[in-house]
Amino acid sequence: GQQLNQSPQSMFIQEGEDVSMNCTSSSIFNTWLWYKQDPGEGPVLLIALYKAGELTSNGRLTAQFGITRKDSFLNISASIPSDVGIYFCAGRYGGSQGNLIFGKGTKLSVKP
Amino acid sequence: ETGVTQTPRHLVMGMTNKKSLKCEQHLGHNAMYWYKQSAKKPLELMFVYNFKEQTENNSVPSRFSPECPNSSHLFLHLHTLQPEDSALYLCASSQSTGTSGRAMVFGPGTRLTVL
Numbered sequence: 641g642q643q644l645n646q647s648p649q650s651m652f653i654q655e656g657e658d659v660s661m662n663c664t665s666s667s668i669f670n671t672w673l674w675y676k677q678d679p680g681e682g683p684v685l686l687i688a689l690y691k692a693g694e695l696t697s698n699g700r701l702t703a704q705f706g707i708t709r710k711d712s713f714l715n716i717s718a719s720i721p722s723d724v725g726i727y728f729c730a731g732r733y734g735g736s737q738g739n740l741i742f743g744k745g746t747k748l749s750v751k752p
Numbered sequence: 753e754t755g756v757t758q759t760p761r762h763l764v765m766g767m768t769n770k771k772s773l774k775c776e777q778h779l780g781h782n783a784m785y786w787y788k789q790s791a792k793k794p795l796e797l798m799f800v801y802n803f804k805e806q807t808e809n810n811s812v813p814s815r816f817s818p819e820c821p822n823s824s825h826l827f828l829h830l831h832t833l834q835p836e837d838s839a840l841y842l843c844a845s846s847q848s849t850g851t852s853g854r855a856m857v858f859g860p861g862t863r864l865t866v867l
Contacts, residue, residue, distance in 0.1 A: 644794070673855050680761075682842050682858030683795075684754065728795070737846045737856050738785060738808055742794040 642667045646729055646743030653719055654751050661727060661746040662713040669731035672705050672712040673740070677726045686727075687714070719750050755779040756859035758843050764865045765833065773828040773862045775843030783849045784826040785856060786818060789840040801826060802849045833866045840864070 646663045653659060663672070671690055675683035687698050689705035689712060696703055703714045712731075716723055729743040756777045765771050777784065786798040800808035801820040815837075817829040826843055840863050846856040 671851065675858075680863075681860045682754065682756070682844075684858070685855050688855050730795075732851065735851055736800075736808075736849045737783060737851060738797055738800045738849060740795075740797070744792065744794050 642731075642733060642741050644729060644731055644741050644743040646746055648746055649744070650747040650749070652749045652751065655719060655721060657719055659716040659719055659723070659748060660713060661729075662711060663729035663731070663743045664711040665731060665741070666710065667731070667733060667741075668709045669733050669741075670709070671732035672703070673730040673732070674701075674703050674712070674714045675728045675730065677728065677745070679725070683728055716748075719748075721750050721752055724748055724750050754857050754859065756843060756845055756857050758841075758859040758862050760862060761860065762863045762865075764867065765830070766867050767833060767835070769833075770829070770831040772830065773841055773843075773864075775826040775828075775859055777824055777826075777843075777845040777857070777859075779845060779857060781845040781847050781857075782823050783846045783856075784820060784823070785844040785846075786826065786828055787842040787844060787858075789842055789861070791839075795842070799828075800849060807849060830864075833864075835866050838864055838866045 674686045677683045687703040694705040726745040788796045799818045819827040840861040842861045843859040844856040
């Protein structure tokens with residue numbers, strides 16, 4: 641079946657550092673979504689990407705839809721303690737909202 | 753507060769119990785979803801409802817029984833569960849199941865422990 645490889649699995653960084661994580665697949669997707677999940681909460685959408693090559697920012701977050709449509713990355717600049725959480729990528733492969741494949745997540749820890 | 757609420761937030765049940773999870777969305781959406789989130793595994797789609805009609809059942813065991821009485825409410829009835837069913841159960845909603853609208857919005861989840 642379709643799978644997403646999300647890396648790294650976890651990151652432990654110093655406050656102020658930049659962060660980069662990515663998702664890759666052997667399958668083609670028509671949409672890439674990036675979510676953040678805080679402890680005890682559900683995932684919250686950060687950035688949605690709808691076209692190959694698209695580069696979108698949301699504050700200190702920047703994400704890109706890979707030109708091959710098989711990958712996406714998320715960058716966080718100048719990390720702060722509240723960036724702590726688990727970041728998920730999700731790729732959509734069909735014409736329904738439910739046609740989503742999720743990555744296993746990147747757990748981010750930030751040291752003040 | 754995302755506009756999708758779930759109750760209870762935590763549930764502990766024995767394998768012979770019957771319980772129900774409730775989800776309510778205040779966003780005027782027409783599609784609702786149940787996801788299972790287990791440790792170290794990707795989110796797994798369980799059920800999809802569009803305008804109260806079930807449109808997807810991802811080979812979920814019959815011990816999980818969904819119910820969608822209207823577009824704002826979604827239930828997951830549980831009976832004779834197994835310990836491996838312990839997980840975070842997430843409800844989500846979207847304007848429709850089509851992709852022209854914004855991405856789905858998740859609730860905070862119900863942490864289920866089966867003893």
